[in-house]
Amino acid sequence: AQSVTQPDARVTVSEGASLQLRCKYSYFGTPYLFWYVQYPRQGLQLLLKYYPGDPVVQGVNGFEAEFSKSNSSFHLRKASVHWSDWAVYFCAVSEGSNYNVLYFGSGTKLTVEP
Amino acid sequence: EAAVTQSPRNKVAVTGGKVTLSCNQTNNHNNMYWYRQDTGHGLRLIHYSYGAGSTEKGDIPDGYKASRPSQENFSLILELATPSQTSVYFCASGVRDWRSYEQYFGPGTRLTVL
Numbered sequence: 001a002q003s004v005t006q007p008d009a010r011v012t013v014s015e016g017a018s019l020q021l022r023c024k025y026s027y028f029g030t031p032y033l034f035w036y037v038q039y040p041r042q043g044l045q046l047l048l049k050y051y052p053g054d055p056v057v058q059g060v061n062g063f064e065a066e067f068s069k070s071n072s073s074f075h076l077r078k079a080s081v082h083w084s085d086w087a088v089y090f091c092a093v094s095e096g097s098n099y100n101v102l103y104f105g106s107g108t109k110l111t112v113e114p
Numbered sequence: 115e116a117a118v119t120q121s122p123r124n125k126v127a128v129t130g131g132k133v134t135l136s137c138n139q140t141n142n143h144n145n146m147y148w149y150r151q152d153t154g155h156g157l158r159l160i161h162y163s164y165g166a167g168s169t170e171k172g173d174i175p176d177g178y179k180a181s182r183p184s185q186e187n188f189s190l191i192l193e194l195a196t197p198s199q200t201s202v203y204f205c206a207s208g209v210r211d212w213r214s215y216e217q218y219f220g221p222g223t224r225l226t227v228l
Contacts, residue, residue: 032215043219094215100145100208106156
């Protein structure tokens with residue numbers, strides 16, 4: 001069965017530092033993967049998506065993610081974090097049918113220190 | 115313009131009462147979804163629909179019903195609300211297209227069952 005694990009419930013970084021949020025997935029076949037961001041008291045917004053192809057995908061606001069089939073991972077990165085990146089980040093995998101059901105990880109809460 | 119809207123945004127209900135959460139989308143998407151979000155669990159799928167008149171069970175359907183009377187509207191119904199259903203509920207829409215598996219989320223409804 002499909003599943004997503006985000007091993008870090010909370011991550012704290014200093015503003016201007018680099019960031020990596022980890023995501024491991026379980027999926028039989030070629031996955032379609034997503035990172036969503038949730039700002040306080042808002043819904044989820046799509047940051048970036050991976051469809052089979054180039055393993056490094058670019059998203060909004062300087063985010064990128066790298067797909068690794070050998071490691072079953074889809075880690076999110078950013079070179080220089082801004083205070084406005086303070087949010088909860090969710091990784092998700094699609095079950096790949098016309099129903100487009102997504103399976104979400106438990107989320108990583110990012111805190112940005114000045 | 116918000117493409118997925120939810121009402122109410124906040125709701126306080128009594129145990130044993132009936133609660134209806136409404137979702138409207140202007141994306142003209144075939145698929146719609148209801149999730150609940152609880153700390154430590156990320157988003158969990160309750161029900162989904164692939165078109166008007168259809169509803170399907172997700173991972174945690176017990177205690178919930180869904181209704182999709184039209185392409186635009188998808189409701190979540192708690193016939194006998196319980197305190198364990200206190201949560202934040204998100205509606206989402208998505209296309210039925212292998213090229214586009216992402217979902218688009220509403221702002222959420224915060225439900226408290228006393």
